[in-house]
Each structure stands twice: as structure tokens, then as C-alpha cells.
Amino acid sequence: MKLYDVTVLVSEEMPVWPKDPAVALPLAQSIARGDAANVTRIEMGAHTGTHFDAPIHFEPNGCGVDHLPLDVLIGPCRVFDLTAISGHISRAVLAQCDMSGVTRALFKTRNSQRWARSERAFDPSFIAVAADGASELVARGVKLVGVDYLSVEPFGSKEHAVHHTLLRANVVVVEGLDLHSVPAGDYELLALPLKLRGADGAPARVILRAT
Secondary structure (H helix, E strand, C coil), rough: CCEEEEEEECCCCCCCCCCCCEEEEEEECCHCCCCCCCCCCEEECCCCCCCEEEEHHHHCCCCCHHCCCCCHHHEEEEEECCCCCCCCCCCCCCCHCCCCCCCCEEECCCHHHHHHHCCCCCCCCCCCCCCHHHHHHHHCCCCCCECCCCCCCCCCCCCCHHHHHHHCCCCCCEECCCCCCCCEEEEEEEECCCCCCCCEEEEEEEEEECC
């Protein structure tokens, strides 16, 4: 049984979205300072590294991350290798993908090489999902979309059409996947965000199991 951990390592050196809180992992208690145990304080935004977006992230009446459906977070998925494309994931790109019967779609692009290289700086030129691509995913009945950088939406978007389209349709969005070592194909997805009450997002550990 082959398992792929597609979770980005959380560290103080990792890239974060501009204006989001930086990661800090100081020791609140330290054996070296005379305490009985080491206790780490976690300081970061909810949309750090590999994480989920909840509908309330962009939809005021949407649910929080603690209400994402477990039966969507766990189950069959397909990884699509789009490393050859240079633009965003559009309707035309999706037309070239075999999405028959797919309800959970993970997109591997050249973004994943940034994680493989442990790049520290945020790169606004990442590949994301285009607005017409988001509409196509909803039309195809996809329930979960995963991308391999910090947002499903192209950088600089003012209308946030991709997020609104997906989240209004209750499509679960997982961002920041590291798919560089994962071949295209079918897997079992095991993706569980932290259960933060009412939160607009949460970090997650995401595993793919080869079927």
C-alpha cells in the first residue's frame, strides 16, 4: 500500500499569502529554561500551508470549517497532471481531462516544484483555476477541488469569482497541496482540517493512498 503525504511542512521559513500572519513556533515552555516539558505556541493564519477554505471565507452566510462534510473529505479522488500548462486551469484545459465519475479533483501543476525546492518567497505567478474553469467544475458535479499552491484563485483577482463560484456551490476547496512526487491517477483521499469552531479555514494533514 503506497501512501503519499501531500501536506506542506509548516515552518517559520515557509511562504505565506501577502498580509497573512507569518508562522512563528516559539517555545512557551522549555526544558532548557527549567520547565518540566517543551510546549510550542503556534502562531499563524488559518490559511497557512496545506489548508481548507470554508464557505464563510467568502460567503457571509456560509458554514465554518467545522461543518465541512466528512463524506467529502474522505474518499476516491483523481490527480490530474497539468505540469505542461503555462496558464490557469480553464474550461478548455478541463475539456482535455478525463473527469468521468470524478467527484474529487486534485490538480498537479508546475506549482508543486516550488514545494520540492523548499522555496521561501511567495510567488504571485502561480497557476490557479480560471473563472470559467470553476464554473465547469461545478457543472460537472465535482464536490472537492485541490490545488498545489496557496490559492485556488489567480493572484490579484478583485472579484474573487473562483472562490464565490465554488464556495456558493458548497464545493470543498483544499489549497497548498504538495503533489510533486504523486503520479497522475486514482487514489483514496484522506483530508482532515483542524476542527476550529466557525473558522473560515484551517490547516490540514492530507494523505493519498494508492488504490
